[in-house]
Amino acid sequence: MNKTKLYKLIFIIAIYSAAFTLLLISIKNYTSYLSTYKSNKTTQHTKVLSSTKHIEKANCINKIQKNIAKNVLRLHVIANSDSDNDQNLKLKVRDSILHELQTGLNTATSPAQAKQYVASKFQNIKNTANYTIHQNGYSYSVKVFIQNRYFPVKTYGDLTFPAGYYDALCVEIGKAAGHNWWCVLFPSLCFENATTATVPDESKAKLKNSLTREEYDSLEKPQHTKNDGKNTADVKIRCGIYDVFTNN
Known part of the structure; x- marks a missing residue:
C-alpha cells in the first residue's frame, strides 16, 4: 500500500x-433533554393538580x-380602648346585653326571627348599655346596629366556627378603639356561661337541625391530649374528601 492510499484510509x-x-x-444530549423534559412536565402537572386541589379546598x-x-x-x-378599665367595662356591658336578650332569643327558632327580635330591641339594648356605662362612672356614647362583619376563627366550647363574614349585633362603646369580644347570639352559645362560652345542648340541637351533617x-x-395531660384543639374543617386545615 502506497503512502497516498494509507493517508486516505487514515x-x-x-x-x-x-x-x-x-x-x-x-x-x-437528547436522552438528557428528554429526561429533563419529562421531569419538567411531571413537575408542572403536579403543580397544576396541587393548585387545583387548593382552589377546590378554598371554594x-x-x-x-x-x-x-x-x-x-x-x-x-367593642371597647372604647385597651385600658384595663375600658376592657372591664366592655365585659359589664356585654353581660347586661346578654341578660337583656336572653329570654327572647332562647325562644327564637330561626336566624330571621333572632334578627327581627334583636332589631326590635335596639333601643332597649342601647338603654341597657348606657345605664351600665353610667353606673360605672363613664359617659361614653353607644352605637347599636346589625352589620355583616368579618370574624376570625373562634371556638365556643367544643364547636369551632370558621373565619368569614357573619351578621352580627354590633355594640360600639365610645371610640370603639379597643379589643373586642364576640359570641354567637343565635343559637345562643353565649348564655350558659358568658366567660367560657360553654355550648348548651339545646343550641347544638338547633345548629344540627339548621345545618347539613x-x-x-x-x-x-x-380534642388531643398532650404529654402534660391537658387537652388542646386542632382546628379542622372537613370538606368532602379534603381536610382543609391539615393537608395544606
Whole structure:
C-alpha cells in the first residue's frame, strides 16, 4: 500500500470516528433533554393538580362558611380602648346585653326571627348599655346596629366556627378603639356561661337541625391530649374528601 492510499484510509477512519463520536454525544444530549423534559412536565402537572386541589379546598370551605353564616347571628362588643378599665367595662356591658336578650332569643327558632327580635330591641339594648356605662362612672356614647362583619376563627366550647363574614349585633362603646369580644347570639352559645362560652345542648340541637351533617361536623373541634395531660384543639374543617386545615 502506497503512502497516498494509507493517508486516505487514515483520513476516512478519522472522519468516521469523529462522526461516530458526534452521534454518541447527540444521543446522550437528547436522552438528557428528554429526561429533563419529562421531569419538567411531571413537575408542572403536579403543580397544576396541587393548585387545583387548593382552589377546590378554598371554594369548599368558603361554601361551608357561608352556609353556616346564614344560620347564626353573632354579637360583637367593642371597647372604647385597651385600658384595663375600658376592657372591664366592655365585659359589664356585654353581660347586661346578654341578660337583656336572653329570654327572647332562647325562644327564637330561626336566624330571621333572632334578627327581627334583636332589631326590635335596639333601643332597649342601647338603654341597657348606657345605664351600665353610667353606673360605672363613664359617659361614653353607644352605637347599636346589625352589620355583616368579618370574624376570625373562634371556638365556643367544643364547636369551632370558621373565619368569614357573619351578621352580627354590633355594640360600639365610645371610640370603639379597643379589643373586642364576640359570641354567637343565635343559637345562643353565649348564655350558659358568658366567660367560657360553654355550648348548651339545646343550641347544638338547633345548629344540627339548621345545618347539613357536613356543615355541622365541620364545626366540631377534635380534642388531643398532650404529654402534660391537658387537652388542646386542632382546628379542622372537613370538606368532602379534603381536610382543609391539615393537608395544606
